[in-house]
Amino acid sequence: MSSPQIVYAHLKEVRDFKVNKILKKAIIIDSSYTVSKVTGVLVNSNSYDAFCMDGKDVLTISTRDLLSAKDVEHMKVKPLLRKIQPLTTSDTVEKAAAILSHYRMRSVPIVEGNQILGVVNIKDIVELLHKQNLKWIPINDILTPEPITVKSNDSLATARKIMITRKIDHLPVIKGDKVSHVMTSMHLLQVVKPGEKIGMGLRGIDAKKKYESEIGNIGSTRIPNLDTHVPLSAVIESMLKNDASCCLLTLWDHVHGIVTYKDIINILESKIPSEVPLYIVGLPEDYSSAEVVKTKFDKIIRNLRKVYPEVESAKASIKTVHNPSSKQPHYDVGVRIITPYKTYNYAESGWDLSKIFDTLGSKVVRNLSQHSKKRWKTSIRKIDKKDIF
Structure with missing residues (x-):
């Protein structure tokens, strides 16, 4: 297991790299476009994100957003557009990685005034990381364990629902008892892309009919499949090498995990200004919620150090799970506390992120106060409860 503090220091060169040095052409659309037209633009350019300006606001739409459209042919794209925070030419890769991870995007625009100058692609950041020595970072530190899979005889509608609700772009497809290929949101978008008009009709069948079809062999077989013991x-x-946006990790012919570009750039995780190095992966999309999480996590560690002063660093990992039966996401939160003697891991789940961190705060402080050395006379009972949160 690699230390977050060591990883953070090791990747300083990448974090500080200026985004204007890896500027690429942006896919620009207009909010008046139909879903059908934007679908064609993304498919033809093999891009996962498109952007437009609305006054001073930067709006975006992704392949997953387009999959949620009910009327591909006639619906306007405007209701599906989302406001995001852009970059400036003076920003660094660290900020770009944070925004990409925050919004679960493949590219983030660089804006000057009211003009989109270009984008920073997630793949370009991965290529920067590739130039670093990462042989000492185990892949188990960053992979997503037990990825969601589908069967080849499942419907495209099933895959679509999973991608939209779970906000994921990759689905390993099981055929028989093994993974045969991986389907992405782009593969699915290519299938349901409206056909060419012939007279008053439409070549092929409509999107609703297409979603009823089986997944079959739709997807890519050019996906790396490696052992879980390999380094990052x-x-x-x-x-x-394979121009693949994901990699499968297997153990005894079982899919143990998946690694995507997003998982990789998470090692450029946010460091919170604090008494000790603090890191958070997977901050919620809402910035106010993200700030609440940062504040609570910092307060947990500050109070922990009153009873356990030798905390060296701490890391919180937040996994957001979107349940199709509820508008509110479910959160799985893990906290790792690193000390000179041992690494402590805690986990909590729930629907309210604020309450989850409150519960974790009580659990962490209570547990580690019991492990503190006898010479530390400070007791958890001396800390006022209102100070913990």
């Missing part, structure tokens, strides 16, 4: 450097090299 081997995974990145294999993904770039």
Whole structure:
């Protein structure tokens, strides 16, 4: 297990890299476009995100957003557009990685005035990381364990629902008892893309009918499949060599995990200004919620150090799970506390992120106060409850 503090220091060169040095052409659309037209633009350019300006606001739409459209042919794209925070030419890769991870995007625009100058692609950041020595970082530190899979005889509608509700772009497809290929949101979008008009009709069948079809062989077989014991450097090299946006990690023919570009750039995780190094992965999309999380996590560690002063660093990982039966997401939160003697891990789940961190705060402080050395006379009972949160 690699130390977040060591990883953070090791990747300073990448974090400080200026985004204007990796500027690429942006896919620009107009809010008056139909879903059908934007679908064609993204499919033809093999891009996952498109952007437009609305006054001073920057709006975006992704392949997953387009999959949620009910009327592909006639619906305007405007209701599906989302406001995001852009970059400026003076920003660094660290900020770009934070925004990409925050909004679960493949590219983020660089804006000057009211003009989109271009984008920073997530793949370009991965290529910067590839130039670093990452052989000492185990892949188990960053992979997403037990990824959601679908069967080849499942319907495209099933895959669509999973991608939209879980906000994921990759689905390993099981055929028989093994993974045969991986389907992405782009593959699905290509299938349901409206056909060419012939006279008053439409070539092919409409999107609703297409979603009733089986997944079958739709997807890519050019996906790296590596052992779980390989280092991060081997995974990145294999993904770039195969031009693949994900890599499967197997153990005894079982899919143990999946690594995507997003998982990789998470090692450029946010460091919170604090008494000790604090890191958070997977902050919620809402910035006010993200700030609440940062404040609570910082307060947990500050109060912990009153009873356990030798905390060296701490990391919180937040996994957001979107349940189709509820508008409110479910959160799985893990906290890792690193001390000179041992690494402590805690986990909590729930629907209210604020309450989850409150519960974790009580659990962490209570548990580690019991492990503190006898010479530390400070007791958890001396800390006022209102100070913990």
